[in-house]
Amino acid sequence: xxxxxxxxxxxxxxxxxxxxxxxxxxxxxxxxxxxxxxxxxxxxxxxxxxxxxxxxxxxxxxxxxxxxxxxxxxxxxxxxxxxxxxxxxxxxxxxxxxxxxxxxxxxxxxxxxxxxxxxxxxxxxxxxxxxxxxxxxxxxxxxxxxxxxxxxxxxxxxxxxxxxxxxxxxxxxxxxxxxxxxxxxxxxxxxxxxxxxxxxxxxxxxxxxxxxxxxxxxxxxxxxxxxxxxxxxxxxxxxxxxxxxxxxxxxxxxxxxxxxxxxxxxxxxxxxxxxxxxxxxxxxxxxxxxxxxxxxxxxxxxxxxxxxxxxxxxxxxxxxxxxxxxxxxxxxxxxxxxxxxxxxxxxxxxxxxx
Amino acid sequence: xxxxxxxxxxxxxxxxxxxxxxxxxxxxxxxxxxxxxxxxxxxxxxxxxxxxxxxxxxxxxxxxxxxxxxxxxxxxxxxxxxxxxxxxxxxxxxxxxxxxxxxxxxxxxxxxxxxxxxxxxxxxxxxxxxxxxxxxxxxxxxxxxxxxxxxxxxxxxxxxxxxxxxxxxxxxxxxxxxxxxxxxxxxxxxxxxxxxxxxxxxxxxxxxxxxxxxxxxxxxxxxxxxxxxxxxxxxxxxxxxxxxxxxxxxxxxxxxxxxxxxxxxxxxxxxxxxxxxxxxxxxxxxxxxxxxxxxxxxxxxxxxxxxxxxxxxxxxxxxxxxxxxxxxxxxxxxxxxxxxxxxxxxxxxxxxxxxxxxxxxxxxxxxxxxxxxxxxxxxxxxxxxxxxxxxxxxxxxxxxxxxxxxxxxxxxxxxxxxxxxxxxxxxxxxxxxxxxxxxxxxxxxxxxxxxxxxxxxxxxxxxxxxxxxxxxxxxxxxxxxxxxxxxxxxxxxxxxxxxxxxxxxxxxxxxxxxxxxxxxxxxxxxxxxxxxxxxxxxxxxxxxxxxxxxxxxxxxxxxxxxxxxxxxxxxxxxxxxxxxxxxxxxxxxxxxxxxxxxxxxxxxxxxxxxxxxx
Numbered sequence: 001x002x003x004x005x006x007x008x009x010x011x012x013x014x015x016x017x018x019x020x021x022x023x024x025x026x027x028x029x030x031x032x033x034x035x036x037x038x039x040x041x042x043x044x045x046x047x048x049x050x051x052x053x054x055x056x057x058x059x060x061x062x063x064x065x066x067x068x069x070x071x072x073x074x075x076x077x078x079x080x081x082x083x084x085x086x087x088x089x090x091x092x093x094x095x096x097x098x099x100x101x102x103x104x105x106x107x108x109x110x111x112x113x114x115x116x117x118x119x120x121x122x123x124x125x126x127x128x129x130x131x132x133x134x135x136x137x138x139x140x141x142x143x144x145x146x147x148x149x150x151x152x153x154x155x156x157x158x159x160x161x162x163x164x165x166x167x168x169x170x171x172x173x174x175x176x177x178x179x180x181x182x183x184x185x186x187x188x189x190x191x192x193x194x195x196x197x198x199x200x201x202x203x204x205x206x207x208x209x210x211x212x213x214x215x216x217x218x219x220x221x222x223x224x225x226x227x228x229x230x231x232x233x234x235x236x237x238x239x240x241x242x243x244x245x246x247x248x249x250x251x252x253x254x255x256x257x258x259x260x261x262x263x264x265x266x267x268x269x270x271x272x273x274x275x276x277x278x279x280x281x282x283x284x285x286x287x288x289x290x291x292x293x294x295x296x297x298x299x300x301x302x303x304x305x306x307x308x309x310x311x312x313x314x315x316x317x318x319x320x321x322x323x324x325x326x327x328x329x330x331x332x333x334x335x336x337x338x339x340x341x342x343x344x345x346x347x348x349x350x351x352x353x354x
Numbered sequence: 355x356x357x358x359x360x361x362x363x364x365x366x367x368x369x370x371x372x373x374x375x376x377x378x379x380x381x382x383x384x385x386x387x388x389x390x391x392x393x394x395x396x397x398x399x400x401x402x403x404x405x406x407x408x409x410x411x412x413x414x415x416x417x418x419x420x421x422x423x424x425x426x427x428x429x430x431x432x433x434x435x436x437x438x439x440x441x442x443x444x445x446x447x448x449x450x451x452x453x454x455x456x457x458x459x460x461x462x463x464x465x466x467x468x469x470x471x472x473x474x475x476x477x478x479x480x481x482x483x484x485x486x487x488x489x490x491x492x493x494x495x496x497x498x499x500x501x502x503x504x505x506x507x508x509x510x511x512x513x514x515x516x517x518x519x520x521x522x523x524x525x526x527x528x529x530x531x532x533x534x535x536x537x538x539x540x541x542x543x544x545x546x547x548x549x550x551x552x553x554x555x556x557x558x559x560x561x562x563x564x565x566x567x568x569x570x571x572x573x574x575x576x577x578x579x580x581x582x583x584x585x586x587x588x589x590x591x592x593x594x595x596x597x598x599x600x601x602x603x604x605x606x607x608x609x610x611x612x613x614x615x616x617x618x619x620x621x622x623x624x625x626x627x628x629x630x631x632x633x634x635x636x637x638x639x640x641x642x643x644x645x646x647x648x649x650x651x652x653x654x655x656x657x658x659x660x661x662x663x664x665x666x667x668x669x670x671x672x673x674x675x676x677x678x679x680x681x682x683x684x685x686x687x688x689x690x691x692x693x694x695x696x697x698x699x700x701x702x703x704x705x706x707x708x709x710x711x712x713x714x715x716x717x718x719x720x721x722x723x724x725x726x727x728x729x730x731x732x733x734x735x736x737x738x739x740x741x742x743x744x745x746x747x748x749x750x751x752x753x754x755x756x757x758x759x760x761x762x763x764x765x766x767x768x769x770x771x772x773x774x775x776x777x778x779x780x781x782x783x784x785x786x787x788x789x790x791x792x793x794x795x796x797x798x799x800x801x802x803x804x805x806x807x808x809x810x811x812x813x814x815x816x817x818x819x820x821x822x823x824x825x826x827x828x829x830x831x832x833x834x835x836x837x838x839x840x841x842x843x844x845x846x847x848x849x850x851x852x853x854x855x856x857x858x859x860x861x862x863x864x865x866x867x868x869x870x871x872x873x874x875x876x877x878x879x880x881x882x883x884x885x886x887x888x889x890x891x892x893x894x895x896x897x898x899x900x901x902x903x904x905x906x907x908x909x910x911x912x913x914x915x916x917x918x919x920x921x922x923x924x925x926x927x928x929x930x931x932x933x934x935x936x937x938x939x940x941x942x943x944x945x946x947x948x949x950x951x952x953x954x955x956x957x958x959x960x961x962x963x964x965x966x967x968x
Contacts, residue, residue, distance in 0.1 A: 047903070047904075047951075049602075050431075050602040050604075050605075050950060050951055050952040050953055051602070051604065051903070051951050051952050052604045052952070077603070077604050078604075079604045079605065080602060080604040080605035080952075081605075098604075098605045099604050099605045099606075100605075100606075140647055140650070141646060142646050142647055142650055142652045143650070187770055232771075232819060232820070232821075233819065234768040234769055234771070234773060234819070234821055235769070281818075320906075321813075321815065321905050322815075323871065323904055323905040324904045324905040324906035324908060325904065325906055325908045346904065
């Protein structure tokens with residue numbers, strides 16, 4: 001049945017999800033601003049056909065775990081398929097894909113401040129640049145030509161305008177001048193990065209990267225690295241994954257590393273200039289100055305639904321059977337030991353640090 | 355057609371619940387007229403016949419009918435939307451629906467959407483509990499629901515018109531007729547149901563925004579006695595549905611679903627007192643179109659064609675009945691996501707029953723299928739019944755049953771991150787059941803205890819490459835107890851009937867020992883009818899206890915009870931003209947309930963009906 005197909009597709013799309021936690025404001029704040037300061041936020045997509053996703057709070061010492069904190073604070077469900085969170089100063093923007101909305105909350109108290117609904121259709125990820133929010137939208141999932149990036153007026157919490165873009169805008173990140181959109185391809189396939197000038201809000205250029213670009217991270221010199229999964233075998237024309245470095249001063253491609261055709265990496269994460277990604281049931285690392293991709297795995301026999309690194313730790317999630325509470329695994333990057341396993345919500349797809 | 359007698363419904367409902375109890379009076383002709391003979395002779399377990407008066411109340415969908423009148427748990431994605439059964443804690447593709455003896459579960463999904471079956475114009479509807487794959491094929495694991503047309507070979511001419519109007523702009527129109535002579539009979543029924551279905555979600559400011567639906571259902575049948583001992587019958591059913599699919603509390607919907615089903619069966623039988631030959635030709639067609647956004651032209655679709663030939667030979671050797679069946683079917687499926695699915699199945703079945711004296715009956719049944727695209731297990735069943743006397747009996751049965759992989763499971767085109775699995779195997783189960791029946795004029799009491807051990811249950815999961823594909827992953831065991839009690843009493847013009855059922859069901863994942871999702875531990879139904887002269891008042895209720903909505907049992911949906919109340923009056927205008935008017939209040943206590951999480955069901959609503967019978 002189509003319904004099953006939709007579920008499957010949605011779930012599948014979620015498999016490619018990367019945690020776009022490129023927020024540089026992980027500064028430790030001394031004063032207590034709310035219950036959810038100094039901790040980890042896990043975005044749980046929730047069951048795909050019907051129901052609501054949740055956000056789980058985990059204190060930095062992992063001792064305190066609170067499920068469904070948005071509902072706890074606001075007595076309201078977030079909505080169906082909670083996709084991602086973006087942060088700006090004291091606010092968090094929770095993007096809810098299948099309910100086509102963004103909840104604006106205080107990031108430390110999780111009290112609701114606004115809901116943005118008008119102008120969003122299948123929203124995916126958000127970033128903030130030049131005082132504005134930028135949200136990738138798939139548009140109508142049956143239409144491959146109506147995809148767009150909506151621009152949020154962060155004072156009024158409304159969509160102020162939108163920019164038509166190529167098929168399947170997914171991960172989005174920004175520096176002070178430009179917004180970078182990875183076009184993974186929604187239900188189809190794409191291989192582009194669109195670059196939006198944050199002063200004029202037009203697409204200033206488009207770069208071709210590998211097939212299915214799924215995640216982007218910054219190195220310490222301000223260059224952008226784009227990881228593409230490559231086309232999987234089932235597409236009939238399997239292509240290799242690639243890692244592409246973009247020089248953001250002139251928005252040109254500096255270099256591209258090719259994986260083997262059967263290798264399909266995902267979940268690019270970074271700490272300082274060390275990148276981490278998941279591939280073939282293992283985690284690999286790559287230093288930004290190296291001239292070849294790693295051949296030895298950093299961590300073997302792990303497969304995460306979503307993965308990121310932060311402050312000497314690797315965080316990975318397990319969605320289990322997609323119909324029960326998932327787990328968050330925390331590894332020490334030095335010892336490579338699993339230090340914690342924490343039960344979170346249904347289909348944990350995003351890991352953020354408050 | 356149903357032989358409706360508006361003012362004698364209580365007498366009708368006294369006429370027994372158990373199919374087996376009526377078999378002694380069945381003549382060969384009666385038997386030949388009946389197509390689903392396996393239900394009659396080879397179902398030595400629990401069979402509940404749903405009476406006309408019940409079908410009258412809850413006749414617009416099989417969902418409505420069974421949730422108030424059986425132990426089957428039903429979950430609907432909102433009123434009128436996709437509805438799937440759980441029979442004895444099994445999943446939706448483990449309940450078979452048998453139309454005039456043919457299994458009509460979708461070849462694409464393995465299930466029947468119970469909101470696409472309109473029970474109103476069938477002559478007989480029965481619910482058979484327990485495994486029946488030998489007799490009824492794939493999916494008869496939890497049990498089966500039997501829809502049968504009934505032929506009347508006598509001189510008659512009857513017409514019935516029903517119109518009703520109710521809340522949410524719900525209109526129902528039904529016309530049925532039955533005309534016959536001693537040698538030829540024709541039945542026809544058409545039902546049209548349309549509803550805006552825009553009920554409010556209690557406790558919210560939302561409504562069921564995208565839930566409008568309509569459907570047309572046509573039943574037709576012709577029977578003709580060609581010569582002495584030769585009968586030709588033709589059956590037809592068409593269902594055309596057009597539904598906007600409701601969203602959930604957290605996500606709106608703009609989708610639309612259209613389905614079309616056509617079922618045709620031609621049967622020739624040649625019989626004498628001892629032997630019956632039957633040859634059947636069947637053609638089934640199913641098609642769906644799904645519009646994710648109904649404003650747009652684009653849709654996805656799937657359709658299947660099933661051609662079947664069946665030869666059935668039954669011989670009655672005094673105390674032994676033997677029945678051999680050879681059944682060949684060719685099925686082809688096409689669709690947006692299915693390419694060139696073809697399946698050839700040859701099924702051989704042997705059914706044996708022996709009456710050992712007056713008190714003991716036992717039987718053994720065997721079935722083996724030969725299929726081109728998967729390996730089908732050998733299935734069998736054994737049963738025995740001991741009758742202490744005419745009103746008290748005990749029975750035992752044990753069987754192996756299966757559910758074949760669907761076309762979606764085998765042939766789904768690899769792409770977009772999902773794909774079928776050509777190596778998938780059938781789901782199979784072993785089960786055993788014991789039960790006891792007391793049946794007297796004023797009461798019927800039955801109980802049954804069952805155990806089902808299922809293996810290789812199919813679920814869609816991501817494989818090593820991250821592709822969602824069906825795999826034989828789960829084993830489960832289900833056990834439970836079903837009890838029913840019916841009482842009837844009359845004092846002069848006052849008639850009272852009271853029907854009750856209770857089911858205790860445990861369905862447990864064998865590996866994790868968690869309860870399976872969406873299986874209530876308790877289900878209760880009750881229905882109390884009081885009739886005085888031309889007046890009739892009824893109250894019906896069902897209760898489902900809470901269900902888990904996650905596989906680790908971390909979240910659940912609370913239980914609920916739903917009540918309906920109805921009042922009707924019959925008028926006899928002339929000798930042959932009867933009119934009945936009725937008012938029915940559904941969800942009498944305005945309960946806020948969901949049977950699928952985040953999909954609310956309707957608030958209190960009313961329905962007015964007018965029925966004219968000539």
